[in-house]
Amino acid sequence: MLFKVIYSVLFVLTSVNCCLSAGISSNIRCLQTEKTALLQFKQGLVDESNVLASWETGKDCCEWRGITCSNETGHVVTLDLYYNSSDVYNVETPLSGVIAPSLLELPYLTYLDLSFNNFKGKIPKFIGSLSRLKHLKLAGASLSGPIPPQLGNLSSLYALDLAWNFVTFENLEWLSHLSSLRYLNMSGLNFSEVVNWPESISKLPSLVELQLSSCNLPNVELSSLSFVNSSNSLEVLELSYNFLNLSIFYWMANVSTNLVHIGLAGDQLQGPFPDVFANMVSLVSLDLSYNKLEGRIPKSFRNLCNLELLNLLENKLSDRLEDSVENLSCAQDTLESLSLSGNLFSGSFPDNLTRFSSLKELYIDGTNVSGSLPESFQPLSQLRSLSLVLNQFTGSLPDFTGLSLLRQLFISKNQLNGSIPESIGQLSSLEDLDLSWNSLNGVVTEVHFSNLSRLNSLDFSHNPLSFNLSSDWTPPFQIKSLGLDSCKVGPAFPKWIQTQTKLTSLYMSDAEISDSIPDKFWDLSSSLFELNLSMNQIHGKLPNLSTKNSTFFSLDLSSNRLDGPLPPFPSSVAILLLSKNMLSGPLSSFCETETPNLFNLDLSENQLSGELPSCWMQFQGLFSLNMAKNNFFGKIPSSLGYLKNAALLRLHDNNLSGELPSLENCTELRVVDLGANKLSGEIPTWIGPSLTKLLVLRLR
The missing domain is CATH 3.80.10.10 (Ribonuclease Inhibitor)
Structure with missing residues (x-):
């Protein structure tokens, strides 16, 4: 979420030279030689969806789809045929075929993006001769074969994205020549044989963002390495879903003091949580989820005053939760997302957590934390998601007054008792509510739902709650998923459910209903799954x-x-x-x-x-x-x-x-x-x- 903003800023920075000269002057038209080169390039493509319908000989090529020309010279500077595979409304099929060498006739090309098409060939060697190229993006283009070392000739390159292809390489020697490179994404490529990858990366003095997720990075000792030519340029380091060891932390500590995002999720990191963050004062986002880190949140976290996102999901942290949270105190005005679920914390719900006034997402699921919840979550007025599932919380639910932005509320599988506070009905932004598998009792009335017009899912299952809703009550919501197992809903079959025309899932087992199912209810079966x-x-x-x-x-x-x-x-x-x-x-x-x-x-x-x-x-x-x-x-x-x-x-x-x-x-x-x-x-x-x-x- 937050680090996507960081990436966007970096892309703007690395794209600025390309875009400053882009545009079309009314007096400038594309050059005939470059138009011919583009038409030859088109001939090598298979375009089943007629994506390039605008590429007609009678039109100015500067007006073609995906083409941008210099508004001073008319030279083609951008060729952007990126296929948006994530757009569910995109009915076009990706381009396939051959990347033709006629692109060499575009000598002023600075931006080339053919990502997520379906070329199924090798990366052409001739791309290394596009000397003015600053942005080369070939991610997810089904390319295979060895990476041509000629790419090392692109000394002006700012951004290189080869992620999620099937290409091979034995070393990264060619990378060391890309002295201007600021953005490198090789995620999803197989690095298993490239044991010297850290040294190769360290020779990129201008690198700002490094993306090497799911690369099968070999488990090498990194603690003695540093960025040889580094000028503290690195800001984004994403190495998630590899097989690393704890030495990566000591390497990071020597790499750059300007790190803004660190991603080491799912890297099989095992052992005591290294206390190496004292100088990472610029850190905004840290994802260490799905590892096996032990102990507590390090004291050096007290220096991370700009931290906005911390994800420690599914580790083996076992400190008192309140003590670990105290080590985050410097970020109490900035932290927006905190995930501590799936750890072994002890103690009660930390009172000091209510001081984190900027929190939007708080996840403390399955941590064995016990005791009562705060009387009110009102100090956390910015909360959008609150999840406290599968703990040992006792006592009553808190007052939810003031949480007008809350969208998800999950407190299932605890030992809570007492009635559901009526303030829950004032959570006007609430979309998903799950209080199942507690010991909540008392009566549920229309007041509990009075302003829940956005509710999509509701689960009160396995609580001895009694429902007292008038027979002519029409809810303010159109719900999709409803769970009322082992609640006292009957004896009559609830009429209000018949108003829920978007219902896909209904669980109402053991609900003390002794009525027949109304014929009108079966009209909902066209949506019920x-x-x-x-x-x-x-x-x-x-x-x-x-x-x-x-x-x-x-x-x-x-x-x-x-x-x-x-x-x-x-x-x-x-x-x-x-x-x-x-x-x-x-x-x-x-x-x-x-x-x-x-x-x-x-x-x-x-x-x-x-x-x-x-x-x-x-x-x-x-x-x-x-x-x-x-x-x-x-x-x-x-x-x-x-x-x-x-x-x-x-x-x-x-x-x-x-x-x-x-x-x-x-x-x-x-x-x-x-x-x-x-x-x-x-x-x-x-x-x-x-x-x-x-x-x-x-x-x-």
């Missing part, structure tokens, strides 16, 4: 959901009092759990609608009867099939032999008869329970050789 109403006393019949344009993936209505026949279900359903109801009649309708995605089917403990259908070849993705404790009779259909992915097959406690059909193709079976039926014949000889993964077999 997950529905769990299990363990209630819901009665009535199920409608034909295959006719309602339903999009269910998971449907759990088990442990209710539903009766009547089993209706057809939508083809989208993958998990269908209807056990422990009073459904009756045959399964004849089950084959009427194809459900090719069906993965888990549980119809056990109902009153279903008749012969089992013979359409199981339609459900070859089925993993678990349970139709036990019904009144089925007749033979087990041979089409069950098509369930080659099934691991569990339970048909016990029915009236099935005859011999067991061949299941020798069902080689993934772990559990087969056909007991308490009327099967006859010998135990098949194929069971041992074919069902080698079988753990449970019951035939009697």
Whole structure:
């Protein structure tokens, strides 16, 4: 977030020379030789989306897409055909083909960007002859083969981006000639054989930003190295997702005192947290997440007065949380994002944390911190996200007055009790609220939701809360995900849920509902993806959901009092759990609608009867099939032999008869329970050789 701003500033700085001369004068047109060169370049490209439709011979090439000319000479200075792969609305396909040498006829070219296209060739050697080039960006262009050392001839180069290609190299000797280089991104390239990478990088005296994420950097000893020609220019150092050791910290301490961003996430750093930050007074952003650092936040952090982002997620820090936070005190006016989740801190919620008045994001999940929460979070009025999940907090929830900017509030899986404060209903910016898995009690009323017009997700599950909402209440929000498991919602099925037309996920299991499901509720099934109403006393019949344009993936209505026949279900359903109801009649309708995605089917403990259908070849993705404790009779259909992915097959406690059909193709079976039926014949000889993964077999 914050370091993206840093990157943007650096890009502006490195691009300024290019852009100052860009533009089109009404009297200046592009040169014919350069137009011809560009048209020859176009001929080597495969342009399926007609991206270069504006590249017509009858038009001034300075007006073509991706081209910028000098407003003084008409020379082409920029060729920018960057493909924006991150834009979900981009319907164009990337360019492919060959990068033609006709670009050599653009002698004043200073900016070349072909990133995220699909060239699938080598980086052309001739690029090293574009002597005025200041920006070369070929990231994600599917390029392969060795990096041509001729790139070392580009002595004027400010920015080089070769990230996320398939290129190879044995050394970085060619880099040392790029004395003007300020930005280098080689993320995603394989550095595993380049043991001298630190020395090569250290020979770049003007380097401001270094991006080497996910490079498989070899684990070399760095503590004795420094930037040989360094002038403290380096400001951004991003080395995340490599395999480094703690010597990287001592190297950084000698590299530059002007470091603004350090990224060492996921680098397998293990051992005591080095106390080397005393001189890094310019540091704004530090990401050390997903490592194995131990101990406390170092005391040298007390010098980091400009720190805005600190991410220590998933380490092994074990100090008293309050003491570690105290070492951040110099940044109490600047720190905006603090992530301490997944560590081993002890103690209570630090009172000194409420002094950090600029905090926008605070994450302290899964740290075993205990005790009560502050009475109020009002001093942290800038908070956008607050997450305190999976700790051992006790007592009541704090007053949330004054947190008008808060968007995410997650305090689930603690030991909080008492009622939910009505001030939570005044969090007008709130989008996601999760208080599940506590011991909160009391009554939930309309007041708790009065100003939550932006709410997208709500989870109060597994709290003994009682809902007292008027039958004609219409919420101010249109929610997408709702969790009310083990809350006291009933006895009536809540009418207000029927107003939620954007609902995709509804969990309302064990909610003391003893009503029927209103017909109008099923009209929401065109948006519902997950529905769990299990363990209630819901009665009535199920409608034909295959006719309602339903999009269910998971449907759990088990442990209710539903009766009547089993209706057809939508083809989208993958998990269908209807056990422990009073459904009756045959399964004849089950084959009427194809459900090719069906993965888990549980119809056990109902009153279903008749012969089992013979359409199981339609459900070859089925993993678990349970139709036990019904009144089925007749033979087990041979089409069950098509369930080659099934691991569990339970048909016990029915009236099935005859011999067991061949299941020798069902080689993934772990559990087969056909007991308490009327099967006859010998135990098949194929069971041992074919069902080698079988753990449970019951035939009697």
